[in-house]
């Protein structure tokens with residue numbers, strides 16, 4: 001059994017406790033490798049190594065030289081792209097044809113932020129006479145980057161690239177069920193010359209170790225992507241260090257189709273947004289809101305399309321949906337399907353895994369669509385994070401907005417119409433950090449996003465996302481050489 005070590009202070013190490021956790025392949029249910037189960041003491045070692053690296057090495061390196069290292073890392077990722085994509089697919093079940101797109105996208109995230117690393121400028125302030133003032137955007141020093149399992153390698157880019165570009169050292173804590181690609185990027189970062197302690201990777205279950213990382217007194221910034229429940233724990237932990245926290249959390253995206261929409265485009269997108277990555281996307285369009293006049297025609301096209309998507313071995317080129325990433329998440333998805341049925345929604349297709357003996361040991365769920373879903377049902381309110389779509393109808397735009405805004409989440413929404421007035425009116429009224437119009441799930445490092453309501457805090461990506469990794473210092477200089485006086489003098 002392969003045992004992968006974690007990266008602390010430039011060394012590949014086991015957990016202090018000597019304990020390991022199994023990493024399962026969700027297709028076969030077999031253990032692929034083991035990774036160290038880091039303890040609170042391991043976290044302390046990593047944070048101290050990052051703190052030392054920041055003060056002794058990293059902050060002395062000119063931003064242009066930081067950028068060169070990041071460009072080298074991007075090239076190294078591209079050179080190993082196939083190996084990394086295979087690791088990702090084996091770890092979390094994402095079809096290889098999708099993982100192989102995620103890896104070059106990750107390299108490009110590092111390039112995007114490398115290009116900005118030497119352009120992070122402060123401002124010259126308009127100050128009182130005979131004084132001079134300016135601001136600096138300084139790094140925090142040590143950043144904790146805690147990531148989920150749905151886009152493991154992309155998440156390392158989305159958090160690591162802006163953190164490093166802004167001059168921080170970063171400690172990655174990937175999800176316990178998909179740690180391999182984070183460890184691989186740690187290896188590449190070491191190989192291309194990042195000084196020891198600047199990039200580190202610790203592995204294992206979140207829990208006590210994750211809370212220690214988020215709340216460690218030497219951690220100045222925590223960037224977290226994951227569930228809202230764990231996001232709340234991160235905030236609790238950060239009471240300890242008053243770290244700046246960015247949270248990218250769960251969602252329940254409403255995908256709203258008005259009667260004038262291009263139906264074929266909207267049907268194809270409705271399937272893609274919920275079934276891509278097996279529905280394990282925070283912005284998956286898990287609620288399809290159809291105008292009542294188009295429901296029957298829309299579903300007559302959508303259901304056969306969903307049934308035509310190949311569910312199977314993620315290394316098969318024809319596969320569109322691989323297994324759910326872990327047994328625990330598989331059980332969660334099945335339990336939501338039971339809840340949908342018991343609360344009175346109509347199962348239109350799917351509901352279980354395909355009847356294929358070759359997939360019997362994997363965590364498979366076929367594309368599932370529920371009709372007659374009312375806005376108050378559990379499957380319309382809670383994030384399922386699987387290939388399960390709820391279909392609800394609305395009679396007019398007011399009702400569409402009411403339903404769309406009627407959950408605790410506010411991550412994203414999508415809208416299908418050619419009516420420019422409806423676009424502006426609805427985009428303004430939807431409580432969501434992203435509103436896609438006639439498209440869904442387009443992302444890139446150029447596009448800042450952040451959830452409304454319980455979907456998040458702060459921003460990721462874009463220049464807004466980079467600023468989250470800096471703190472502002474003001475420098476004010478008195479040029480007069482006159483003694484300071486009291487206000488009344």
Ligand code: NAD
Nearest residue numbers: 147148149174175206207210211226227230248249250282
């Ligand atoms: P999760 O919240 O269970 O875990 C996320 C990470 O937090 C993992 O690395 C986990 O080990 C760690 N963790 C667990 N407990 C912790 C604790 N007490 N302290 C610190 N860290 C801890 O999420 P998941 O199941 O891996 O991912 C799915 C969730 O992520 C979904 O809710 C999804 O919507 C969300 N997500 C959001 C975005 C976004 O941009 N908003 C993107 C992707 C995924």
